[in-house]
Amino acid sequence: MRAIEFYTTPDGEVTLKAQGEAERQLKQGDTEIIQAILGITMEYYPTAYNALMEIYRGSEGNKQYRDFLAVRRFIKCNFGVYDNTIDIDAQWNFNFEFVSCPLRGECKYDHLLCQPAFDSKLSERQLEVMRQCYDGKNDGEIADALYISINTVANHRKTALRKLGLHNMAEFNRYAATNNLFKQ
Template sequence: MRAIEFYMTPKGEVMLKEEGKPEHQLKETDYDFISSFLAVLEEFYPEAHKKLMEEYARSEKRRTYRDFLAVRRFVKCNMGNYDNTLDLDENWNFKFEFVSCPLRGECTGQGVICSPKFNSKLSERQLDVMKMCYDGKSDEEIAEELYITLDTVKNHRKNSFRKLSIHSMADFIRYANRNNLFNP
């Protein structure tokens, strides 16, 4: 995926302008993009994800439509201005912007869907993987011991780094030692 600028049309439709590609309207049929977007939301902004699923629960029988509505709402609330600043980079990092909202102060999603909190807490599985990395095990050993794929090991490590705002195993080891993460 390339970086994307989102914006809303005067009629309230969400448009995507992906670098090097023509702009297009977000549609329910953009399954791959929408499911990837929601996976990032669930991992890094779980409160927003949960609230969106509650808001659109009435459409649960039409899951693709519900997911489309949820992504469209999240974009409208957090990235809907056309400002030539990319809102989503190639690593799925969101760049939020203040979006004026006629429901500000009345919306039940304020502070949850709009301006959501980043989840910096590692999941149990991420902790398992990072403990094994900390102990010097190879990705192959970790994958075999936890019955997961190599890609899953790499994704857990990448997401752990992102949540902790670190960039390398050396940074993680310093973080783990400083915070007594694995020492009683």
């Protein structure tokens, strides 16, 4: 896949510009893009995915149309600013933007759909350990802070890396930064 920049027009349509291609409107027939975005959303942003499925439940009879509406809404909430910054890179990492919305703070889906939390598939304890590793703490400091042994810290780190398919802390740090794993 190519990197993509999205834009929401003043009349509410979503346009896309894939790298090396002309800008065009997102259409229901763009099933490859729609299914890729929906699949990533379902896997890594399940709260956002579930909210989208709830919103468009009335269109379940036409799955292709429902998926189009859901992805269009997700794009409007997260990538709709035309800023020449790639919204989805060639590896299909999402680069969320702050999209102004007249319902910000009032919408029941605020922070569920817009800039949703990333689900890393790690347990809470693994996340605690990896957060401290990411912050540059050594095993002894982490063990003291979490009241666990140094061996337990090492086991949590190894398990977390294995679950994510990563090999070392440098890869994890890139993964955490790319996916806003520890966003404030």
